[in-house]
Amino acid sequence: MGKFKKSGKTEVGELNMSSLSDIVFMFLFFFMSVTTMKEVDLKVEVKVPQATELTKLEKKSLVTYIYIGKPNRQNRARMGSETRIQLNDKFAEVDEIQDYIAQEKGSMKEEDQPYMTVSLKIDRETSMGIVNDVKQALRKAYALKINYSAGRRDNSQMQ
Amino acid sequence: MAKKLPQPNTSSTADIAFLLLIFFLLTTTMDTDTGITRRLPPPVDEDVEQKVEERNTLVVLVSYDNRIMCEGEEIQLSELKDIAKEFIDNPNNSSRLPKKVPVTIEFLGDVEITKPHVISLQNDRATKYWRYMDVQNELIAAYNELRDELSLREFGKPYDELDEPHQKAVAAYYPQKISEAEPKTY
Secondary structure, three states: OOOOOOOOOOOOOOOOOHHHHHHHHHHHHHHHHHOOOOOOOOOEEOOOOEEOOOEEOOOHHHEEEEEEEEEOHHHHHHHOOOOEEEEOOEEEOHHHHHHHHHHHHHOOOHHHHHHOEEEEEEOOOOEHHHHHHHHHHHHHOOOOEEEEEOEEOOOOOOO | OOOOOOOOOOHHHHHHHHHHHHHHHHHOOOOOOEEEEEEOOOOOOOOOOOOOOHHHEEEEEEOOOOOEEEOOEEEOHHHHHHHHHHHHHOOOOOOOOOOOEEEEEOOOEEEEEOOOOEEEEEEOOOOEHHHHHHHHHHHHHHHHHHHHHHHHHHHOOOHHHOOHHHHHHHHHHOOOOEEEOOOOOO
């Protein structure tokens, strides 16, 4: 009868956990390298227009952002509902742009300065008047490489 | 004999790594920024005015009520690309369209291109930004299509897949000349 030995409970071996931390570290490094911290708190509402001929913005460290739009709900009481410019974390006027650009340029490495790009995140419904004022200010500040931020248009139909 | 040190307990490294992982997971924004890249002209003195021949300019005007005027005629947005393409390329060497000048471009040899052409994009202060972007988009699409056609014809590949020196040659054949003039109030 002794062919099958009645074994007691089979002991399940302890799981080897030492590789777990390696796997987790791998994930960690992946996310660390793709992470870009959220830049600023938006104080204006920006819904960018859509386009088809887009280029990707590379090298985030060379990019400076200017936001133009109407103040969002939290700031509307204080700032009104006129279109405003936001630089970094605060509202600004057109004539402050030149100083802002100079300051941003100064904080870059010297060899990077000619490649500085200004990304204009402008709400669709903005009038061109303020956009033109900003553009003229950028020209004066010699920030000539600009990028009109836009999303991808899925369908090719146009208004 | 050296005293044997006890193995340190490593079971907590996974926990620490998890903590960091979750932090980066939450702060990651994967979105890539896209947009239309343009180059502004350097600042110039007000009184220096560049004279450009009439046949070499294409005036595109976006009015305060978001209508598009091209050379004095109202057009639809969908028509703009073809008008721009014909203007930039001047395939039949028409005397109304930009003058062709002979140049030498690497890989392409001696060619005649409409080098002096300028597309002048004008707008009113009240023009809406989305309309302006629509027009910009169409003009850039015109250039991109022409470049694609040329590189397919010459090198058998679309422009995006060419290597850099070839891309430069094609870009030199169709140089992008969109002038964003200062707005006028009409």
